[in-house]
Amino acid sequence: MAKQSITAHKSWLPNANHPTTDFPLTHLPYGAFTAEGQQHLCVAIGTHFLDLHACATSGLLPPTLTESCQAPTLNLLMSQGHQAWALLRRTITTLLHADAKPEHKEKAEAALHSIAGATLKKPVYVPNYTDFYASIHHANRVGQLFRPDQPLLPNYKHIPIGYHGRASSIIVSGEPIVRPIGQSRPPQEEDQPNFLPSSKLDYELELALYIGEPSALGIPIPISSAAAHIFGISLLNDWSARDIQSWEYQPLGPFLAKNFSTTVSPWVTPIAALDPFRAPASPRPATDPKPLPYLHSAEDQKRGNLDVKLEVLLLTKTMKANKLEPLSLSQSNAQDLYWTPAQLIAHHASNGCNLQVGDILATGTISGSAETSAGCLLELTRNGAQPILLPTAETRTFLENGDEIILRGSCESPGHPRIGLGECRATILPALT
Amino acid sequence: MAKQSITAHKSWLPNANHPTTDFPLTHLPYGAFTAEGQQHLCVAIGTHFLDLHACATSGLLPPTLTESCQAPTLNLLMSQGHQAWALLRRTITTLLHADAKPEHKEKAEAALHSIAGATLKKPVYVPNYTDFYASIHHANRVGQLFRPDQPLLPNYKHIPIGYHGRASSIIVSGEPIVRPIGQSRPPQEEDQPNFLPSSKLDYELELALYIGEPSALGIPIPISSAAAHIFGISLLNDWSARDIQSWEYQPLGPFLAKNFSTTVSPWVTPIAALDPFRAPASPRPATDPKPLPYLHSAEDQKRGNLDVKLEVLLLTKTMKANKLEPLSLSQSNAQDLYWTPAQLIAHHASNGCNLQVGDILATGTISGSAETSAGCLLELTRNGAQPILLPTAETRTFLENGDEIILRGSCESPGHPRIGLGECRATILPALT
Known part of the structure; x- marks a missing residue:
């Protein structure tokens, strides 16, 4: 049961399937980093993170999420509500899943960066x-x-x-x-x-x-x-x-x-x-x-x-x-x-x-x-x-x-x-x- | 001495010169109101207020202040610093002064609204x-x-x-x-x-x-x-x-x-x-x-x-x-x-x-x-x-x-x-x- 469940959540990124990783496919936490002088949102997976801004540009994300995924902070996505949160999570899960379509996987790979050495930024504007x-x-x-x-x-x-x-x-x-x-x-x-x-x-x-x-x-x-x-x-x-x-x-x-x-x-x-x-x-x-x-x-x-x-x-x-x-x-x-x-x-x-x-x-x-x-x-x-x-x-x-x-x-x-x-x-x- | 000083601050708007007004020419406090569904900044004078957004549109304000005076809150103007604050204050003082140029006065009059009956808005976004x-x-x-x-x-x-x-x-x-x-x-x-x-x-x-x-x-x-x-x-x-x-x-x-x-x-x-x-x-x-x-x-x-x-x-x-x-x-x-x-x-x-x-x-x-x-x-x-x-x-x-x-x-x-x-x-x- 345990084994089957873990297999069901296998990513094409091998280190995301390691039992000690903080960031398996079932996690997908959001963060932010600096790319070309701009703050981009990203999602952690294994030892890497996926640039959401780049994913939106290469057409990997639903059009309703383009603006919020290309914003510098998570606030716009947050304000879109539960359906948007669930849609983005499903989309990224599919994209990073072992069964992802090869053309999607190829584009996603181009948006992957190593966490090691990256400077992560504050991902949320906190009003209160x-x-x-x-x-x-x-x-x-x-x-x-x-x-x-x-x-x-x-x-x-x-x-x-x-x-x-x-x-x-x-x-x-x-x-x-x-x-x-x-x-x-x-x-x-x-x-x-x-x-x-x-x-x-x-x-x-x-x-x-x-x-x-x-x-x-x-x-x-x-x-x-x-x-x-x-x-x-x-x-x-x-x-x-x-x-x-x-x-x-x-x-x-x-x-x-x-x-x-x-x-x-x-x-x-x-x-x-x-x-x-x-x-x-x-x-x-x-x-x-x-x-x-x-x-x-x-x-x-x-x-x-x-x-x-x-x-x-x-x-x-x-x-x-x-x-x-x-x-x-x-x-x-x-x-x-x-x-x-x-x-x-x-x-x-x-x-x-x-x-x-x-x-x-x-x-x-x-x-x-x-x-x-x-x-x-x-x-x-x-x-x-x-x-x-x-x-x-x-x-x-x-x-x-x-x-x-x-x-x-x-x-x-x-x-x-x-x-x-x-x-x-x-x-x-x-x-x- | 006192009399001279008050005369020096005379506005062409008669009620601004009344000794009991809250808003003489020497005051010029900033506020905000709603015009055409948008929040506009304004300045109180006598029983009226001057629409700063409209003043910027009709060329009454220095170009460096256009963006901040057409913003919905004062924060952009605030962030421009002391010189900008002083420049805007000088500009509005001249505009509303009894000695204002007739063509400026005419444009300013078109941007004046009565305070009575207006719904004023919160003029500053307060982060903390x-x-x-x-x-x-x-x-x-x-x-x-x-x-x-x-x-x-x-x-x-x-x-x-x-x-x-x-x-x-x-x-x-x-x-x-x-x-x-x-x-x-x-x-x-x-x-x-x-x-x-x-x-x-x-x-x-x-x-x-x-x-x-x-x-x-x-x-x-x-x-x-x-x-x-x-x-x-x-x-x-x-x-x-x-x-x-x-x-x-x-x-x-x-x-x-x-x-x-x-x-x-x-x-x-x-x-x-x-x-x-x-x-x-x-x-x-x-x-x-x-x-x-x-x-x-x-x-x-x-x-x-x-x-x-x-x-x-x-x-x-x-x-x-x-x-x-x-x-x-x-x-x-x-x-x-x-x-x-x-x-x-x-x-x-x-x-x-x-x-x-x-x-x-x-x-x-x-x-x-x-x-x-x-x-x-x-x-x-x-x-x-x-x-x-x-x-x-x-x-x-x-x-x-x-x-x-x-x-x-x-x-x-x-x-x-x-x-x-x-x-x-x-x-x-x-x-x-």
Whole structure:
């Protein structure tokens, strides 16, 4: 059964059929790259990507998709709706399938480029960025550090806590992160605050949900149709300066501690590719409150979650110099989130707030219950109190200049080819002083 | 001296020379309206506005400005920079001046429309919206309600507190506000929260600063050049559902309590028009900390503030039925803010966060020290404890359906014509239930 299914999804590109590839024929994530000074959309397959602009030019795509596939970002395709998304996915699947017509295959081969060495671009214009706080394990552990008497606030199990992030500073994997300078708490209340490069720079392992189907201002989105608003997902690193955050965040939440940069991975996995990897909502203890009706649907409880395995890796300058492999810092899974993607969307629009094409709703740090599944250094090192020992004999409490953080994600399910979300990586540069 | 100066700014449009007009020749705020199914930019003068699209077509504007003046929003003009802004302002001033050439005047007259009856549109595409908390009087009074032991948090006098708002739901004056539905605190901690139409719907009187000159990611903006990033200002109403806010805002700040709608006034006052109304930074008690160096410049302290008088008015359904005038709820002045516009900008970019053309930085509720100068009902009614008695014998703690809120602003200075920011108004509609 498993074998037959995998054979059914065989591509004429041999490396796309390798069991460890991130990008088999069943995945087909969208990205963007620069060709002749223009940003072109593309689709990953095996070790390569297919230039959609070129495919449209050579007549391989339906005419209704020409304009959107020759646009610099995915937003136009997203705004064409589900039928267009499905049509493009079917067309590309046929084109790259082992049974593709030879004349199509020949034209497609001319539009193929190797991923290795290519510079990938940000594939979506993101008009609005919201960050949630959907991992109860993250909320609990962070709460224990700062409010040991009440780690989890009374609202947490009732309401998907979220806040607005900064859309302008969302950048793509590979672009460096300049260490931010900012105010932090003065040593004594009567002193002036410090204004220095952050000494508690952290990453946060998250998933981005890209909104494809917008909603109108004033009109809530019912939970039953919320999941249909998702175009796709990618990895997201919500860089955080903990020293800036702890000084500025009362009473209106994080601001400069977060908005200096947010990194997304270059590949947007279409939601259709995640169908085999759906999972039930994370089980709640019987003593936990039931979600209010606007956050509850039987279908969402049954399969609204995404079974995405996640990993954070660190590669320091010294590790690179010694040609060491990146060190895995933690492993978690998106299905451990307290709230499903549909619950985040239904909550966001419940007051009539409108969602726009290309919006990102991020999950918040994805941590599991185990100590080794904490999705940020704040948790892993208990705010710096427990340094991590690296194979180079270096230690880390927070990130140092030259450190590279790599997020990875993948989905596995019996009878289906594994898919990988690619990598979301960036290196820390010194502050501009 | 004063008389001469006013005569020097005489327009051929008689009502533009009336001493009470909001829009004399020295103001020339930008707006947008719909003409032949297209959004056109325009400039207000007296009781009229000049269609910039039509002016460009009839050759009244410099060729370098044709494209930006025929765009649907101001963003292209904003991105052309200071010289273009000054050139357009000079051109329109000459065109509408009493000494204008007859052939120019004739063409301009053909492009004039009456403001009365016109539907004005949102003139700027706003990519990012940040809301500050720059009024210490507001922060103090709100703090007294919720933290009587420590009304002002330790960070307030050091750091311009701000958070990211929602850009997608910014709408223009005149569009209605649908009362949001949302979760509020359960009666007892073990109960389920309420999920009902907000019963504590409030307005917030603010100014919007529109960013015209962008900044690059990773590069802070020095305080000395921060003010030069402002294209113009308008009125802004940051509608707030206090019951939703008090339940959701810990630990990450306001979210659904604010993002259902934010209203901006239709006219963007160019920063050049505010030159005669600059004021020193609000004086600080000697016991207050000095701003850190990145927030301090002598020039900004001397004239970085804006002397804009502000007013909030209420018009209920019953008042309308009885043909009563709107009731003035409070009066305040932007020069009482604890932080100047340049300080807000320099702080926002101090960590390398990039500002984009069209971004709004809002001041936060502008309240003065007097009880009658509180810029929201939360302060005026002490969170509903002290209802306001209206001339119709109605009372108000928070807004009722059918209530219309009107924000007004104006600038006066000896020797200069008065200018007015126009009105920012909207009526509350019942929740969709």
